[in-house]
Amino acid sequence: MRVCLVTADPEHPLLAATTELLTDRHQVEFLDPASWTGPAEPIDASPAGLADVYLLKARTPRALALAALLEERGAVVINSAVATARCQDRVEMAERARAAGLPFAESRYVPALTQLAAAGEPPGPLVIKSRHSRRHDLVARADSAAQLRALAAAWPDEPVIVQEFTANSGWDHKLWVVDGHLFAARRRSELAPEGRGPTLPLPVADLPASWTGPALRVGEVFGLEVYGVDILDAGGGAPLIVDINAFPGIRGQAGAPEALAELAVRAAVRATKPLPFSRTPITNTPPLPAS
Incomplete structure (x- = not known):
């Protein structure tokens, strides 16, 4: 089986341990979404070109666009681009x-953090999170209008969700x-x-x-x-x-690499091999989002 890990960090402990378990009997490849130039880049979507299964560890907009294109060409992707996007x-x-x-947790959407700060003193402690989950996003607690103003000054146009702080x-x-x-x-x-x-x-x-x-x-x-x-x-x-x-890191959990390796092999075995496709890029694929 050919297993491809879609990641910028193949040395991540979970992925490295999973790779070690697979390499004795299977071919393991790595695909860094940052190296993909976009939908115009030819993708070999023949049965011999696609891997048997892709593990989508990366969650950047570029990674999701790549995973969606691979799925459109017939690839098996875990987790799917759509499912991953739901969590972003x-x-x-x-x-x-x-x-x-x-x-x-009950969550309220606010289009810009400045709007929340302009509302004045909060009724109680709040948890403020960036709407879009990403590396180094905003996750903070604010108990007062002053704290809200400080957050808004640092993140003025950030779309956020607001949750009441639960003791x-x-x-x-x-x-x-x-x-x-x-x-x-x-x-x-x-x-x-x-x-x-x-x-x-x-x-x-x-x-x-x-x-x-x-x-x-x-x-x-x-x-x-x-x-x-x-x-x-x-x-x-x-x-x-x-x-x-x-697809979180799951560091230091005995049995997690074994479970992931078994999932990859089982998904590859049960998948129906895709039919051959032209290598011509798909013309109606949306533009590549920024990383």
Whole structure:
């Protein structure tokens, strides 16, 4: 089998361990979306040209555009471009999760942070997040109008979502799923007074079914096979989902590379080989978004 990892960082611990498991019997390739020049670049979409399965670790706009084109040419991509994009837009994420009955934090969209700051004193502590999830995006707590003005000065035109701050222990519970296999850890939240802390192991057996059930259902609701769910204890053990990530790092979790390798092989085996296509670029493909 030919397995292609769509990533700018093939040395990432999860990917490196998965590659080591696969290379004895399969061919592993790497594709950096940054090296792709756009839809006009010819792609070999013959059965011999496409890999049997692509693992979409990168989540930049360029990576999503590349994954969408590969899928259009008949490739098997995990997670799909559409499913990944759902987790990049926090407005769509919240709407989809809450519509499905998942215990997701109530979220309000504000087109620009300056609008929120102009509203004056907030009724209580707020969590402010960039609408579009990306590296180095905005995630902050604001308890006062002064703090909102400071954020607006630094991020004046940033579209954001706003959530009421939920009192909690200061620890995020990180639940990761790879093809139905559940892994867990806990990490001190970046919103805690002490700031972000280390990630500590958390046995899945210690989690209540009221947490693991919704975490596993996220895959069905969002069409994801590899994903992460951030959960807070909202009081009395009630779970509150505050974020969902497509293809997270899942560092230091025994069994995660094995589960990912098994998923890749199984997806490649069950996939129907695509029919031959012309190498002529597709003319109606949207323009390449900025990285």
